[in-house]
Amino acid sequence: MLTIILGILEEGLLYSIMTLGVYITYKILDFPDLSVDGTFPLGGAVTVVLISRGMNPLLTLLFAFFVGAMAGIITGIIHVKFKVRDLLSGIIVMTGLYSVNLRIAGRSNIPIFSYETIFENKFIDKYIPEKLVPYIGLIIIIIIVLIVKALLDRYLETKSGYLLRAAGDNEVLVTSLAKDKGLVKIIGLAIANALVALAGAIYSQKQGFFEISNGTGTVVIGLASVIIGTKAFQNIGFIKTTSAVILGSIIYKACVAIAISLGLPASDLRLITSTLFLIILIVSQDRMRRVKDA
Amino acid sequence: MKKTIYLVLTSVLLMSVLIGCNKKEKITTIGIAQFADHGSLDNCREGFIQGLKDNGYVENDNLKIIYDNAQEDGVIGNQIITNFISKKVDLIAAIATPMAQSAYGGTKNKNIPVVYTAVTDPVLAELANPDKTSVGNVTGTSDILPVTEQLAMIRAILPNAKKIGIMYTTSESNSLSAIKEYRAAAADYGFEIIESGIATAADIPLATDQILEKVDCLNNLTDNTVVSSLSAILNKANKKSIPVFGSEVEQVKIGCLASIGLDYFDLGKKTGAMAALILKGEKQASEMEFEVIDEYSFYGNSKVAEDLGIILPEDYVKSAKEMFNEVVQ
Known part of the structure; x- marks a missing residue:
């Protein structure tokens, strides 16, 4: 039981970093960004290649973050400057990134079992007591998530963050403030994809190898988590939306873990995901209608 | 409506816990994780079960097998391994390279041996050293093509x-x-x-x-x-x-x-025999070299x-x- 909860928390929190990225594009910018299916493995490819060349694993996360941001900027430029529709810009970047990722990695599968990662290194071997070892993965992920969340929350309170939120709700406001709404969108996409690539990098380090196919379906997981989180916790005032999104990611992973644990075949999991999706949407609408009627 | 759903989710969670804890004496439990659904890999799995049977581990008698297939989704593959670990299986059999890597990566420090099969190049996959010795609590068979x-x-x-x-x-x-x-x-x-x-x-x-x-x-x-x-x-x-x-x-x-x-059934059988050695405690996975089939x-x-x-x-x-x-x- 403990292992299963530990597994859910690890996976859920790890993916919540990606989910925060999807939250920025989908919820704040109202931009359904499909490029994340490419940026998730992009982060993995970058971190794994750099680690196998001997770079400090923590430092590789920074590189993954920035390379992810660059991918986001490209999606943004395609959309804003070349006026390609949002959905299509994402698809273009996602498709192209598949080849780019293979180029960066050199091949489709790279193991880093024999290298140090943020989860396995001399420091942990030396200073972490034996008893804590099974939890160290979770502890490290919690620390990263807390840092990311704190930075993101602070950013959203800044002027640039306000503009970001305005760009999704009310583009006219951004223009009336004499700000370039296109630039705001590009910044949003950059931050979002940077977070997704960061999550992909941490994921690859956690499982000990990079595998190109692991990006497929990232956007579905992200959207499901964002919707579960924001809908399930929308009426609970003291929970910030970013926290709700993180909780959504954990709930999503818990549902998948429970389904697997009950012996449901993997081929049915997508159906379960979509059903869960639908239930959450219906429940939240149900409640909204009641509020309106009253 | 919302409460009902939460209630259902909670009871589902509770049920899974009960199922997970239901473990009888003297029955060996193994988890078989297969990466994709196709003939060769299926043959591998059947051969593996046969290999265990030939060595005294009979399914539904003294052996419980939990089988799951990732349908080529590596993320699901990872969660399948986590599930096996939480069910405290005695051994994980992983079929095909990505599954073997998920199993090995996921069971580090968990003291669950991993036996893989249908891995073309265990050295490239970092599951074995260039001299064929194991890198950890993991061993298996390679299906390198002739x-x-x-x-x-x-x-x-x-x-x-x-x-x-x-x-x-x-x-x-x-x-x-x-x-x-x-x-x-x-x-x-x-x-x-x-x-x-x-x-x-x-x-x-x-x-x-x-x-x-x-x-x-x-x-x-x-x-x-x-x-x-x-x-x-x-x-x-x-x-x-x-x-x-x-x-x-x-x-x-x-x-x-x-x-x-190569005959994937035979490859699986060979792997099953290796798994039986580990389950009996005669050998540790970490001291077993990976094997290949040399008859084509x-x-x-x-x-x-x-x-x-x-x-x-x-x-x-x-x-x-x-x-x-x-x-x-």
């Missing part, structure tokens, strides 16, 4: 052929290492290899049409995506009377002309040969492990 034997066979069947077409998925590392070997050995047999890399199964029809224009025959690897779409490829190749060679028995059964291949057999399909107007060389047919005279759909 490349030179296959090329010699193609030369014997098609004395005038020059170009061999190989389709592979750019995301499958098994295929990439096999292609490298084919490229290196082809010239020795007077062949040129024409490659066609695809990204997804959806690319196959177009890629097949294009490559068929350029080659004298096609040759399959153990590429999961290509093998899964083999009937579509065979259909197109047959229309142009271009022979397709398989990489193992299942492919010959469904319409490839011939193959020098010829498989031929006389119906396909007849349709193509090709006569299979007699010495090959005589030594065949199995000849098929129909195409199984």
Whole structure:
């Protein structure tokens, strides 16, 4: 039981970093960004290649973050400057990134079992007591998530963050403030994809190898988590939306873990995901209608 | 409405806990995680179960098997491994490279041995050291392809052929290492290899049409995506009377002309025997080298040969492990 909860928390929190990225594009910018299916493995490819060349694993996360941001900027430029529709810009970047990722990695599968990662290194071997070892993965992920969340929350309170939120709700406001709404969108996409690539990098380090196919379906997981989180916790005032999104990611992973644990075949999991999706949407609408009627 | 749903979710969670804790004495539990759904890997699994049985571990008697298939989704594969760990299985059997890596990565510090099979290159996958010794609590069997034997066979069947077409998925590392070997050995047999890399199964029809224009025959690897779409490829190749060679028995059964291949059932059986040694406590996975099958057999399909107007060389047919005279759909 403990292992299963530990597994859910690890996976859920790890993916919540990606989910925060999807939250920025989908919820704040109202931009359904499909490029994340490419940026998730992009982060993995970058971190794994750099680690196998001997770079400090923590430092590789920074590189993954920035390379992810660059991918986001490209999606943004395609959309804003070349006026390609949002959905299509994402698809273009996602498709192209598949080849780019293979180029960066050199091949489709790279193991880093024999290298140090943020989860396995001399420091942990030396200073972490034996008893804590099974939890160290979770502890490290919690620390990263807390840092990311704190930075993101602070950013959203800044002027640039306000503009970001305005760009999704009310583009006219951004223009009336004499700000370039296109630039705001590009910044949003950059931050979002940077977070997704960061999550992909941490994921690859956690499982000990990079595998190109692991990006497929990232956007579905992200959207499901964002919707579960924001809908399930929308009426609970003291929970910030970013926290709700993180909780959504954990709930999503818990549902998948429970389904697997009950012996449901993997081929049915997508159906379960979509059903869960639908239930959450219906429940939240149900409640909204009641509020309106009253 | 919302409360009901939470109630359902909570009870589902509770149920899974109860199921997880329900463990009887003296019954060994193993988890088998398979990466994809196709004939070779299925044979591997069945062979594995047989290998355990031959060594005293009989399913539903003293052995409980939890089986799950990731359907080529690595993220799900990871969660399958986490599930096995939470069910406290005594051993994890992982079929195909990504699954083996998930299992090994996931069970570090967990004291659960991993036995893999159908991993083409365990050294490249960092599951074994270059001297074949294990890198941790993990061992298994490799399904490395008999490349030179296959090329010699193609030369014997098609004395005038020059170009061999190989389709592979750019995301499958098994295929990439096999292609490298084919490229290196082809010239020795007077062949040129024409490659066609695809990204997804959806690319196959177009890629097949294009490559068929350029080659004298096609040759399959153990590429999961290509093998899964083999009937579509065979259909197109047959229309142009271009022979397709398989990489193992299942492919010959469904319409490839011939193959020098390994028997995945035997490979699985060998792996099962290794797993039994570990379960009995006679050996640790960490002290076992990975093994390969060094006997390869010829498989031929006389119906396909007849349709193509090709006569299979007699010495090959005589030594065949199995000849098929129909195409199984």
